[in-house]
Amino acid sequence: xxxKPLLDRCRQDFLPRIARDSRGMSSIEFALVGPVVIFLTLxxxxxxLDMIVDASVQIAAQAASRVGLTTVDPASGTRADxxxxxxxxxxxxxxxxxxxxxxxxLNYGTYSNVGTSNYQANMGNLGDVVxxxxxVTIPGFSGIPKLFGVKSMTFQxxxxxxxxx
Numbered sequence: 214x215x216x217k218p219l220l221d222r223c224r225q226d227f228l229p230r231i232a233r234d235s236r237g238m239s240s241i242e243f244a245l246v247g248p249v250v251i252f253l254t255l256x257x258x259x260x261x262l263d264m265i266v267d268a269s270v271q272i273a274a275q276a277a278s279r280v281g282l283t284t285v286d287p288a289s290g291t292r293a294d295x296x297x298x299x300x301x302x303x304x305x306x307x308x309x310x311x312x313x314x315x316x317x318x319l320n321y322g323t324y325s326n327v328g329t330s331n332y333q334a335n336m337g338n339l340g341d342v343v344x345x346x347x348x349v350t351i352p353g354f355s356g357i358p359k360l361f362g363v364k365s366m367t368f369q370x371x372x373x374x375x376x377x378x
Contacts, residue, residue, distance in 0.1 A: 252357075255355045255356075255357055256357050258355060259354055259357045259358065263354075266366075269303055269304050269307070270304055270347055270348075270349050270368045270369065270370050272303055273299070273300045273303040273304045274347040274370035274372050275372065276296075277296040277297075277299060277300050277316070277345045277347065277372070278343075278345045278372040280296040280299060281318065281336045281337070281343055281374065281376060282376055282377055283376075283377060292336050293318065293335070293336050296316075296318075296345075297316055300314070300316050300347060301314065304347070307349050307351050310351060310352065310354070311352050312349055312350055312351035314347075314348070315347070315348040316346070317346045318334065318335060318336050318337075318343055318345055319332045319333070319334060319344040319346070320332055320333045320335050320336065320337035320342075320343050321342045321343070321344065322337070322342060323341075323342055324342050326342070327342060327344070332344075337376050338376065340375065340376060341375070342373065342375050342376075343375075344371055344372065345372040345373075345374070346369070346370075346371045347370050347371075348369040348370075349367070349368045349369075350366070350368075351365060351368075352365050352366075
């Protein structure tokens with residue numbers, strides 16, 4: 214009987230045995246699927262936090278416009294100061310993560326002036342049409358936006374209201 218070379222015998226024995234062996238398969242599957250799952254989870258958390266920021270900007274703009282509508286000066290300070298305090302109480306926390314908050318009011322006087330350069334930067338008087346503009350710019354929470362070239366995100370709301378007469 215003729216003996217087969219050692220390499221042939223190892224190949225005949227090794228390949229079928231390794232094909233049946235399933236040890237370590239979970240590690241390989243995790244190495245392939247794990248990064249995708251982690252990326253999707255971080256993306257979902259990023260989206261949820263961005264939606265929270267967007268909702269807080271919406272709430273802040275509504276609250277600021279309500280303060281201006283009444284045209285009644287508060288007991289201390291001005292309406293503009295009170296509106297700024299309310300806005301900062303709602304969206305000021307986004308400055309803690311490196312964000313910026315921008316608040317502006319434009320008094321157009323009448324609806325026909327809206328969209329023109331005919332305005333004053335104040336909260337207006339009785340019957341004036343005023344635009345309340347709130348913007349919050351923040352970096353991403355998880356770093357996922359930076360992977361796609363987005364360095365910062367801006368959430369903005371503009372409310373156009375007529376002060377009470």
